[in-house]
Amino acid sequence: MSGSIGKPTPFIDAVQKVTGQAMYADDYRMPNMLYVSFFRSTESHAKISKLDISEAESYPGVCAVAIGKDIPISFGVLPISPDENAIAVEKVRYKGEIVAAVAAETIKAAREAVEKIKVVYEPIKAFFDPKDSLEVCAPEEQIHSHTKNGKNIHKTAELRFNEPEKELEIAKNKQSGFFKFAGVTHAFTEPHSTLAIWNRDDTLTVISATQVPFYLHKNISKVLGIPLHKIQVKKPTLGGGFGGKSDPFPHEIITAYLAKKTKRPVKCTFSREEVFITHHGRHPTELSMSVSCDDDGIITALDTDIIIDGGAYGSFGVVTSYYNGVLLQGPYKINKFGFRTRRTYTNKHQCGAMRGHGAVNPRYAVEVLLDMMAQSLNMDPCDLRNKNFLPENTLTVGEFRITSNGVRECLEAVRRKSDWDNRYGKLPFGRGLGVACGFFISGSALPIIWNRYPQTVVHAKLDFDGRIVMFSGASDIGQGSDTLLVQIAAEELGISMEYVQVETADTKITPVDLGSYSSRVTFMVGNAAKTATTKVREEMAKAISKEKDVTAENLIFNNCRIHTKDKSIDLSWEEGVEIALAGRGAFVESGYYISPKLGGDFKGSGAGLSPAYSFGAFISEVDVNPNTGAVIVTKVWGAHDCGKALNPLSVEGQIEGSIHMGLGQAISEEMRYHNGQQINANFFDYRIPSSLDTPDMDITIIESNDAEGPYGAKEAGEGPIHPVLPSIGNAIYDAVGIRMMELPITPEKVLSKMKENA
C-alpha cells in the first residue's frame, strides 16, 4: 500500500483540537440567540398534580416556557420502545427528569425564571432496587403502564440452544457464581449541547453534540411533526461519546421545539451534573452464571440469568438485554448455551449503551468462572482458553458467522510478552497476573429502524481544483472516522492526504449514515468510501486511457502521479484531473455498504449479528495491599485483532482508552445513589482513574485481514474493553487468593473478602 493506510496517522483535526480552534456545539453562537434552562424533578416517582409556570412566563427576559403537554408525542432510539417524553407528562419517573423548560434572553434570566416555577407532586412508591421491580405491584405503582403482569419489567430476552441446563445438572466439572456490577457512566469531556435554529424558509437546523444525527433527525420529525425534508441535523466537533450521545435526547427535542415556537435560535448546554443525570450509561447488573467443562477442559455448557437495572426509560435497553446474553457465544465454542436477561424499570437515571454495549459485565463473569475452572482442573488458564477458541470461518451456536479470527495470536502475544509461563502463580503474595479474552461485533448487521436502504452511503466528489471531497454521514466522535475517509481516498487515488477534505455528519448535505455506535463505522463506512473512491479512480483511468490511448488497467495512481509502468505516460495529478473532467465537469461517485444476509430464523436471531467480529486477549498485573485492600494495576498487556490497523496510531489509542475505561469500572467508578438521587454527580466524586492510577500498557495489534473488511479491517473501539476487567479480577486472585464477584473492586471489598477467606 502506498498511501497512509496501515501507517500511524495523526487525526486531521488534531491540531485544531489541541489549539482550541475546533468548534464544538457550545461554541456556535447566533445573533438573537435564546438560552434554555430546565426545571427538574425533585421526586423519584410522582404524579404532577399541579404545575404553575405563570410567574416564569412573565419573568423579565423570558420568551417561552415549555411543559410536557406541549410536546406529548413519545419517542426513543428504538422504535420498539418509544417510552419517553421530551418533558414529563403527568408524572415524573426519576429525580432530575425535566418538568419544564424556559427559553430566555440570557442564561441568568432563564435560570431565575426556573426558580419561579411551582409544582405540587403526589409521590408514588419508588423503585430503586431492580429486584423489587420484578415483583407484582399495584397498578398505580407501575412505572410505565405498558409493562406486563403488573410488574416493572421492561424486557425479557431469552435464548436457549441444546438444553444447557440439563448438561449443567449432570456436569462433573462445573463452576457457578453470582456477580454484581455497579452502573458506570461514559464521562466524556464535552457536556451535551444543542443549538436549534428556525430558518426563514420554515426549516429547522439543529447543531448538536450527538453520535446519531440520523436518529435525531427522525425523532425530531416524529415528535415535533416537522416533515423530514425540512430538518437538518449537523454534528460539529464532538468531545467524546462512548455511547452517551447515541440516543435522541429530550433536551435536543425541547431546544428544537423552543426554536420553532419562538422562531429564534435557541441554545442549551448542560452542566456536568445534568450530564450525569442524563446518563444512559452501563446498566447496574446482577447475574448468576454456570459453566461446565469435560475433564480435558473443553467447555460443555453455559447458562446465565441476568437482571439489568434500566432506570426510568427504555433507551437501547432491548438491545442491551440481548447483548448481555448473545455476546457470550464467543470467543469460545459453546454448543449448549442459554441465557435469560430481564431489564427492569426503576426510578433512577436511565441506562443505555456504553462502550462494549451489554457484553462487558457478563464477560467479566464468564472469564472469572473459566479461571476458577482452570484452577479446579489444575490447568493453566491460558491453556484452558486455548483449547476452547472458535476457529476461523465457522458458525457459533446462535449462528453468528465468524470470519477472520486472531484470538489465538492475541493470547500467544500477551502470554509471551508478560512472561506468563514463568511468572503466573509464582509471584510473591500480593502480586498477581490474570488473563481474559473477548470478542465484539464490527457493526450491527441490522439497522435499528427497519428500512430498505444500505447502512451507509459515501459520495466522493472530484472538481476543477483537484480536490476530493468525501461526503459521509459518519459521525466522527473522536474515534477518527473523518481521518479514515481521507486516508481511504488518498490510498485509492494515490494522492497525499492534503488533497482530500471531508464534509460529514450533516443530514442535509451528506448521505445518511446510521451513526457512530456498535463499532460499525470503520467497517461499513470504510467499505463504502473505498467503493466510492475506487470508482473515481476508474472514471479517471477511463478518461485518460481514451485520451492517451492506453489500457485503463495499466495506469498506476501513485505519489500524486498517474503513470504507466514504463512511464511512457506520466501525468501529474492535476493533469489527470483535467483530462477526467473534460467535457463533463465535476463528478461524484457513490459507494455504499449493505451487510450480507446473516443469521438464523429464530426469534431474537438478529441480535449481535455482524459481518465480522474482533477478538482480543489481555493480561493484567496487579499489586494488592493486604493491609488496606488497595489494588494497583501495574501493567496491562493487551492484544487485539482488529483485522487490519488502517491507522495503527488510532487503534493503539482505542486500546489504551479501553484499558483506562475498563480499569475505572473495575476498581473505582460507580454511579452511587442515595434514595434514587446520585451522590457523586461530579468529577470529584465519580472516580475516573487519574494518569497516576493508569498502568503501563503494552499494546499488540494482531491483523487477521478480514476478507470483507475494508483492506481487511474490523473494529477496535469497543472490543478491547471486555477482557480488561476480568483480567484484573483474575490477577487479584493470583495475588491474594480471593475471587472478586462484585465491581468496582474497592479496597473495603477486597479486605472483607480476604477476611472471609482467612
Next chain:
Amino acid sequence: MDYYHTPSTVDEALTIAGKLSGNYTFFAGGTDIQNYRKQQLDTNEYVIDLSEIEELDSITIVDGALHLGAMTTLDKIVSSDEIQNHYPIIAEAAKTVATPVLRKTATIGGNLLVTNRCTFYNQSQEWRDGVGSCLRDVGDICQVTGGKNDCYSRNVSDTATALIVLGAEITLMTPNGIIQKSLKDIYLPCGIKFHDLEERCILTQISVPIEPKKWWYKKLRLRKTLDFTSLTVAATIDTAGIARVCLNGVSMSPILIEKPLKELTLEGLISIARKNCKTVDNDLMPLKYRREMINVYLKEWWKSFR
C-alpha cells in the same frame, strides 16, 4: 467588577473587610472556596482576593524556626529545598493535596482553612433541594445521622495534620492587632463552626521550630491524586520521646494525641483515637472501612519505628 477586591497589603484587606460588614469572602488561591460559591454554599456578595499581598508569599528560616507566609503556594512548598531538608513531612503532606495544577494556585493558608466537607452538603443547590437540605445548610436534620443538633462534617486539611504534629504556631492579623496561637487551637469539634477565628482576621504566617523529629505521614484515598482524604495520619516523635499523632478526615477537627512514647501502647493509642474521632458515614469510603483503617494506619506507624 466592583464586587471583587484585590488589596496589596494585609492592612488594606482588613480595611476593606471592615466596610463590608461580614458580607465578604477571602480568596487565597480560590481552589476550595470557588466550589462553594458555584454551589451557592457561599453566597457572600464581595470577594477579597489576597493573592496580590506579596508580603504573605515567603519561605524563610529565622532563629531556628521555619516561617511560611500564608499565601505561599503548595507547589512552592513541595519543591522548596529548605522544607525538604528540614521538614520533609510538610512537603510530603502538601504533595498529597489536590493535583499538581491546583497546587500551583492553592496556598498553605487556604489549605489550613479548607472548608469542612460532607457528601450530603458538598452538592449543588438542586441536589440539596432534592434531598431536603441539612442542618449545616437550611434544613433541620443531619442527613447522615438523622439527628437534630450536631453536624459531623469532616476537616480534610492534609497539611494541618502534618503541621499539628510539628507543633506549628500561627499568626493572625485582626483589626485589634496581631494574635499568635497554636495551630491546633483554631480547629473546633463542630461541623458548622469549625474554625475558632475572630471576625475579620487574616492568617498571615505559620511557624515551626526546627528540631529533629522522626516523622510518618499517610493519606487514605481511592486514587493516587485529586481525592480529598478519607483518613490522614501524621506522627512525630521528638528528641524528648514525645509522640504526637494526628488524625484527620475522620472527625470535625483534626484529632491530636500527644503522649510520651513510653506511656503509649498500640492498643491504647487505637482506643483513644477511635473514641475521639466522631466518624460518621459522610464520605464516599464506607464508614466501617475508614474506622478499620484507623487501626491499620496506627499499627503501620507503630511498626515503623519499632
